[in-house]
Amino acid sequence: MGIDKIVGKPISRLEGREKVTGMAKYAAEYQADNLLHGYVVSSPITKGRIIDIDITKVIDIPGVVEVISHKNRPKLAWFDLQYTDMDAPPGTVFKPLYDENILYNGQPIALIIAKDFETARYGSTQIIFKFEEQDFQTVLKDNLTRARPAKKGFATALKPPPPPPTGDFENAFENAAIKVESEFQHGTEHHNPIELFATTTIFEGNGKLTIYDKTQGTINNQLFVANLFGLRYKDVRVLAPFVGGAFGSGLRPQYQLFLCVMAALHLKRNVRVVLDRKQMFSFSHRPPAIQKLRFASDINGRITALGHEVFAETSNFEDYTEPTASWSHRLYAAPNTLFEHHLIPLDVYTPMDMRAPGGSTALHAIECTMDELSYKLKIDPLDLRLINYSDMDPSAEKPYTSKALRACYLEAAEKFGWDKRSPEPGSMARGNKLVGYGMATGIWDAFQFPARVEAMISADGKLILNNATTDIGTGTLTIMTQIAADELGLNIADVDFRYGDSKKPFSMFQGGSATTSSTGVAIVIAARALRKKLVRKAGEMKDSPFKNVAAEQVVFKGGNLLLKEDMKTFISLKEIIAFNAGRPIKTTNMGKPHVLKLRKYSLATHSASFVEVEVDKDLGVVTVTRAVTAVAAGKIINPKTARSQILGSMIWGISKTLHEETIMDARLGKYINANLGEYHIPVHADIGELEVIFTEEKDDLINEIGTKGVGEIGLVAMPAAISNAIYHATGKRINKLPIHFDELF
Amino acid sequence: MRSCRLRMEAAMNSFEYKQAKDIPEALSLARADGTTTFVAGGTNLLDLWKYNITNPSQLIDINHLTELSEIRLLEDGVLMIGAGVRNAETAYHPIVEQNYPLLSRAILAGASPQIRNMATNGGNLLQRTRCYYFYDHEVPCNKRIPGSGCPAMSGYNRMHAILGTSEHCIAVFPSDMCVALAALDAVVNVTGPEGNRSIAFADFHRLPGDTPHLDNNLKEGELITAIKVPEKGFATNYAYLKLRDRHSYAFALVSVATGLALDGNRILEARIALGGVAHKPWRSLSAEAFLKGREANAENFAGAADLILKEAKGFGHNDFKIKLAKKAIIRNGLMALKPESQLPGAQPSA
Ligand SMILES: Cc1cc2nc3c(=O)[nH]c(=O)nc-3n(C[C@H](O)[C@H](O)[C@H](O)COP(=O)(O)OP(=O)(O)OC[C@H]3O[C@@H](n4cnc5c(N)ncnc54)[C@H](O)[C@@H]3O)c2cc1C
Numbered sequence A: 001m002g003i004d005k006i007v008g009k010p011i012s013r014l015e016g017r018e019k020v021t022g023m024a025k026y027a028a029e030y031q032a033d034n035l036l037h038g039y040v041v042s043s044p045i046t047k048g049r050i051i052d053i054d055i056t057k058v059i060d061i062p063g064v065v066e067v068i069s070h071k072n073r074p075k076l077a078w079f080d081l082q083y084t085d086m087d088a089p090p091g092t093v094f095k096p097l098y099d100e101n102i103l104y105n106g107q108p109i110a111l112i113i114a115k116d117f118e119t120a121r122y123g124s125t126q127i128i129f130k131f132e133e134q135d136f137q138t139v140l141k142d143n144l145t146r147a148r149p150a151k152k153g154f155a156t157a158l159k160p161p162p163p164p165p166t167g168d169f170e171n172a173f174e175n176a177a178i179k180v181e182s183e184f185q186h187g188t189e190h191h192n193p194i195e196l197f198a199t200t201t202i203f204e205g206n207g208k209l210t211i212y213d214k215t216q217g218t219i220n221n222q223l224f225v226a227n228l229f230g231l232r233y234k235d236v237r238v239l240a241p242f243v244g245g246a247f248g249s250g251l252r253p254q255y256q257l258f259l260c261v262m263a264a265l266h267l268k269r270n271v272r273v274v275l276d277r278k279q280m281f282s283f284s285h286r287p288p289a290i291q292k293l294r295f296a297s298d299i300n301g302r303i304t305a306l307g308h309e310v311f312a313e314t315s316n317f318e319d320y321t322e323p324t325a326s327w328s329h330r331l332y333a334a335p336n337t338l339f340e341h342h343l344i345p346l347d348v349y350t351p352m353d354m355r356a357p358g359g360s361t362a363l364h365a366i367e368c369t370m371d372e373l374s375y376k377l378k379i380d381p382l383d384l385r386l387i388n389y390s391d392m393d394p395s396a397e398k399p400y401t402s403k404a405l406r407a408c409y410l411e412a413a414e415k416f417g418w419d420k421r422s423p424e425p426g427s428m429a430r431g432n433k434l435v436g437y438g439m440a441t442g443i444w445d446a447f448q449f450p451a452r453v454e455a456m457i458s459a460d461g462k463l464i465l466n467n468a469t470t471d472i473g474t475g476t477l478t479i480m481t482q483i484a485a486d487e488l489g490l491n492i493a494d495v496d497f498r499y500g501d502s503k504k505p506f507s508m509f510q511g512g513s514a515t516t517s518s519t520g521v522a523i524v525i526a527a528r529a530l531r532k533k534l535v536r537k538a539g540e541m542k543d544s545p546f547k548n549v550a551a552e553q554v555v556f557k558g559g560n561l562l563l564k565e566d567m568k569t570f571i572s573l574k575e576i577i578a579f580n581a582g583r584p585i586k587t588t589n590m591g592k593p594h595v596l597k598l599r600k601y602s603l604a605t606h607s608a609s610f611v612e613v614e615v616d617k618d619l620g621v622v623t624v625t626r627a628v629t630a631v632a633a634g635k636i637i638n639p640k641t642a643r644s645q646i647l648g649s650m651i652w653g654i655s656k657t658l659h660e661e662t663i664m665d666a667r668l669g670k671y672i673n674a675n676l677g678e679y680h681i682p683v684h685a686d687i688g689e690l691e692v693i694f695t696e697e698k699d700d701l702i703n704e705i706g707t708k709g710v711g712e713i714g715l716v717a718m719p720a721a722i723s724n725a726i727y728h729a730t731g732k733r734i735n736k737l738p739i740h741f742d743e744l745f
Numbered sequence B: 001m002r003s004c005r006l007r008m009e010a011a012m013n014s015f016e017y018k019q020a021k022d023i024p025e026a027l028s029l030a031r032a033d034g035t036t037t038f039v040a041g042g043t044n045l046l047d048l049w050k051y052n053i054t055n056p057s058q059l060i061d062i063n064h065l066t067e068l069s070e071i072r073l074l075e076d077g078v079l080m081i082g083a084g085v086r087n088a089e090t091a092y093h094p095i096v097e098q099n100y101p102l103l104s105r106a107i108l109a110g111a112s113p114q115i116r117n118m119a120t121n122g123g124n125l126l127q128r129t130r131c132y133y134f135y136d137h138e139v140p141c142n143k144r145i146p147g148s149g150c151p152a153m154s155g156y157n158r159m160h161a162i163l164g165t166s167e168h169c170i171a172v173f174p175s176d177m178c179v180a181l182a183a184l185d186a187v188v189n190v191t192g193p194e195g196n197r198s199i200a201f202a203d204f205h206r207l208p209g210d211t212p213h214l215d216n217n218l219k220e221g222e223l224i225t226a227i228k229v230p231e232k233g234f235a236t237n238y239a240y241l242k243l244r245d246r247h248s249y250a251f252a253l254v255s256v257a258t259g260l261a262l263d264g265n266r267i268l269e270a271r272i273a274l275g276g277v278a279h280k281p282w283r284s285l286s287a288e289a290f291l292k293g294r295e296a297n298a299e300n301f302a303g304a305a306d307l308i309l310k311e312a313k314g315f316g317h318n319d320f321k322i323k324l325a326k327k328a329i330i331r332n333g334l335m336a337l338k339p340e341s342q343l344p345g346a347q348p349s350a
């Protein structure tokens, strides 16, 4: 509304100062009277039963208050229906300390509660367990014969199984002019946000709990706790004002929350439980996957058949599926398709969404296979994408609400200098380094969830907004403030967005790149309603020029309401509130996706990444020297925070392709590099020049603010672009991630 | 002496902490029964402690021993580096930079600036292997618990040794600094209950044999006082190359320190030491003898590499190291001809 729009400006993070000066408080940093500390004891065995527990030496330690295991845990409403969460896949939720069975290595088997963390941790070295061990299976590739389809359940709505086959794939592939068959292997990855999972539970008495938790969903965890422990919703308050990264690991309540609340209720005391770094490898992760792709085209490069078969890990108790198999068909038209997703249950914890779940796994395979196809066809990889470019979504046979992918390709190619590429592998060099150029396409969902926002003008004329969402480091606070400021023509300083609290109006967990569109739309809807109320209230004032004036005839600017046709006539927000006897004027409204209208469309963000690598001719050492990613994600609310999201994703792409992997030892059934020294992520020396382009993409259909989300789209194209660049440099296709340099000499 | 007993109502692993003011005091404080541990920078010791790999009952802080904190040129041209000098200070010391650039580069290829600021030279010699299984007290490991088994041998052994292994242990000694010290024929000065002695670098670290729990030949209660580096520093033709899974802040899969004395392009003397391939920095005198009198070129470096790696043996995931080590030896030989071309982090150049 205002003339100088704040939306679209590169505003620095509003909470940045608090974060870099250490003032920001995280879940493990809240103090409380006589706080007790819990330390989790983790199972050293992978599968079997606890035969006996000897806690005598622990109980004798001065300062130890209680040891809770399956033997003495409080009775609970354990049946499955209650024991769940919004993001639970089909199956039976893992229940900490439920019984003597060990389902995976690192499983929590006891909680030691003491007056301080060190004593509790020391106690963990003095507890003696006897186990009966059983045989286990923890390695995907050794268990391919056990593959089966996923069970259906609640979560299937967001993560549907692949669509049925179309045309006659086998026949078409068999008889195709040009075909490529390829297999890809991805290892396990753990989210590893720097903030450790932690919960501080304040036992308020009178049946109430205040819980500071590391989570991406305050309300999700509130419902979880209330359901599980038989408490009233309003008696449970979950707060997460700051979250030190999560990347999906906070979408589901983790076991420290359960154990901490259980201990607080049992002891009627304030309790904190913090996991250690090794325990950060004891729950969710990106599942390892094996993918088999078969793509075919005619001699002109037009794709005729797309086949994508996925074998992915899940646990023995839940069926986690990340949509992987059908992404290619959302990009490229093909008359014959065959998509299959198989699960292989292993003796591990259930995998979970990790930044761009499914998409980043799939697009690596798809876009490497496209690259291979381009070489077979002797068509430039970019041209092959353009030949098969589809303005509509071929898989759904619907138009996209907007799709500026073509512009992404062209803008990024130009910036990168793609035309300087000589097509032959190994044909470009710099001294003793081979140089390779690679490119790939990215696509990701544009989700929007329902959200409610309370908006009010306070006595000092400021706008206060309330919503339960978290800010997991993405810049949510900043961009919500920007959106709201524009809606009421205020400065940033006059807007107070309050969040990270389950007491506030509804928000889904923060995931799927959906928060900007979800809470952002709700803010716009609430602001509209608030404007109406304010104009009406202004009209009620004595001799008011705003009498019988419609909200549309009023401009909100600088804390004032101005008549559009007579801008000299105005009234301030403060005056309106004063007239309202100092009581804030407020409204609570719901923003939700226009499901009916949008049924006719497909929704997606797109990207194109172009990457240059150098590979040492003799030693294989790879360096990503530069990368350009163009992103089409609708309206960019804040180019600075959005760019940070894309940069972070691009670096993640480098990490996924060259560094990250949790290594499973098949005979021990456990991850052996469960620390940040040996779980490699890139360091500064691994990162070259990175450039981000936001391609113009106007979308009036998708929602009230034209946004699509930028949390994940920056990652999806990178792994294939890097792999393709390595192929271009070396002539070697390494389809197993991470790529180790010794595979290149 | 300052002393305090860190006791949390006798709850924790209680241990005695003492700060020694000089060498005699450090030695006299040390118990004879092997329960004493010296602490210098603590960058390795504290991790081992937190992971429940070690559990000292007496800690003697040697950070205040001024006798250990000097770097000094002796009259005979030998450089004496105090055991208590920090890795960073050593690497950036003008004499080291000028006369022993190989040592400087090797140190700077290790760890991170923060760790190098804290880590001491004595501690660097005594750091323990980074074998995954060694650091996990829940699994067997012959180095931790002799006789319990070696899961690395048939497990994931990408980082493990290809030379000098035994059926009991295939761990590697992870230091970068020590690879250069081995190449430079350094000598380790130690003092202890039985007096002073000097140990040639080649004899300082051990191969695992059937005593994989012993990393080196330091005796119980002995203190490293200094490292002596002979005058010949190969400052004109030297190179350090470190190959690893990321460009910094990772241990070497293979590293090579090369020093050459040349007459034109003819090799008068060559030193080649490898890191990341064995339980100690690896040198082959026969390979060095092979190079003597030959042209400094890829073919001859390859010949030397074949001699060095003659007995190399992989264990599956680390098979690549045999081929990699050969290529690295060749490349580093060529890099030593153009030392000015070297890149930060000991990445491949030339
Ligand atoms: C994350 C990480 C990455 C690393 N990366 C590398 C790398 O890439 N390359 C590399 O070379 N190193 C690397 N290091 C290891 C580092 O160099 C060593 O931890 C350091 O050199 C140890 O020195 P310190 O003084 O801290 O030893 P401390 O931890 O204090 O002591 C180590 C051992 O030496 C003993 N000790 C110390 N001084 C003496 C003495 N004077 N006499 C007798 N005994 C003594 C102690 O009792 C103890 O047993 C890394 C370390 C970490 C934590």
Ligand code: SF4
Pocket (backbone or CB within 6 Å): B129, B131, B132, B133, B134, B140, B141, B142, B143, B144, B149, B150, B151, B152, B153, B168, B169, B170, B171, B212
């Ligand atoms: S290689 Fe050595 S240190 Fe590693 S597990 Fe085997 S015995 Fe232990």
